[in-house]
Amino acid sequence: MPDRFVSGFVSILGRPNAGKSTLLNALVGEKVAIVTPTPQTTRTLIQGVLNLDGAQVVFLDTPGIHQPDSAFNRRMMETIRAALAERDLLIFVVDATRRFGSADREALQLVRTARTPTLLALNKIDHLKDKSRLLPLIEQFKSLHEFADYLPISALTREGLDELRQAVIDRLPEGPAFFPPEHLTDQPERFLAAELIREKLTLETREEIPHALAVLVERWEDTLKLIHISATIFVERDGQKAIVIGAGGSRLKRAGTAARLEIEALSGRKVFLDLFVKVRPRWRDDPRMLEALDWRSMSGGAVAE
Ligand SMILES: Nc1nc2c(ncn2[C@@H]2O[C@H](COP(=O)(O)OP(=O)(O)O)[C@@H](O)[C@H]2O)c(=O)[nH]1
Ligand SMILES: [Mg+2]
Structure with missing residues (x-):
């Protein structure tokens, strides 16, 4: 038995598509967050708990840091700010295959406001042909912010994840477990189901449709052998409805x-x-709809007529 037990809250932040949700799933070893190639797939805070012999880490996946253009996006940015407060540690994830740009600078600026030790995770190194590009990228980030550590990783192949996990644990304070070991996430089953439906539809559709998609579970009937789920998929236009349904309902x-x-x-x-x-x-832009979609506000179901 380890003589010391550490625990803490760690938020995973970064620009859309950096690989935050993939990283959360890889860190906790289960799929708690949906993943697609479409930016802004994650819309709320997704908790995932890692239990080890001497540690419990409560990770929080967040929406990508972006310029908001609707009430919904503003809400996502508020969500990100909430994930910055009272954390023991932050992980700032960047796509190491992409050039540094002004959007990185702005995202970093937001994270700096938290004044919390932050690890820089340089993700997607499996996709990086020229590894010598890592060093100048690290220098670039270093010149803007003093990170607690700089870790090249691949959330997809899991390269570098042991080192990242260790870097997290090394920086957590001594403390008790916050959740029983079987607690993996705080998301209710019906929200997870709605998320999985949205993931599959996002993977099936392209371009602007995924951003117009919302899924609400309206009915959930649980018997010993069978779960009967009725869910409504919301889109914003008739044309989108036709695309979601597909020829003869195929999609x-x-x-x-x-x-x-x-x-x-x-x-x-x-x-x-x-x-x-x-x-x-x-x-x-409909506040009632945004409330209903946010399971933490506990008012689901009331908007589907
Ligand atoms: N090649 C590669 N792709 C990755 C890696 N991590 C994530 N991705 C892909 O990047 C896309 C966005 O991932 P996601 O986790 O949804 O990013 P998020 O928006 O930051 O949560 C998906 O297509 C992932 O499969 C990685 O380490 N290597
Ligand atoms: Mg995500």
Whole structure:
């Protein structure tokens, strides 16, 4: 037994698509956050808990730092600010295959306001052909902020993750476990199901559609053997509805099957999944809709007519 137990809260931050959610899943060893190639897939704070012999780390995945252009995006930015407060440590994730730009500078500026020790995780090194590009990139970030450490990683192949995990644990204070060991995330099952449906639809559609997609679970009937789930998929325009449904319903069917299989694996039960598509113009500026989509506000269900 280790003589010392450490615990703490660690937020994962960075620009859209840097690989934050992939990193969270890799760190905790389970899929708690959905991942797609589309920026702004993560819309809320996603908790994932890592339990080790001598440590418990509560990670928090966040939406990508971006310029907000709707009430929904402003809410996402508030969410990020909330994830900066009262943390023991931050992990700032950057896509090391991309050039440093002004958006990196702005994202970093936000993180600096927290005055919390921050690890720089240089992600996607599996995709970096010329490894000598890492050093100048590190220098660039170093010139703007004194990070606690600089760690090249691949969230996808898990290269460098042992070192990152160790770097986190080394910086956590002594303290008790906050959650029982079986607690992996604070997300309710029905929210996770809605997220998985949104992930599969996002993977099936392209361009602007994913940003107009929202999924709400309206009904969840649990029997010993079977879960019956009815979910509504919201889009903003008729054309988007047609795209989501696909020719003869093919796209909706494919996404639904893929989501159902993952929900079944997660719950260990057979799932019966009903999906409906509704047009809700400008939902991203509708406060009632934003409340309903945020499970932490606990008012789901009331907006689907
Ligand atoms: N090659 C490579 N791709 C990655 C890595 N980490 C994430 N990705 C991909 O980058 C995209 C965005 O990942 P995601 O975790 O959703 O990024 P987030 O927006 O920061 O949460 C997805 O297509 C991931 O598969 C990595 O280490 N290497
Ligand atoms: Mg994400």
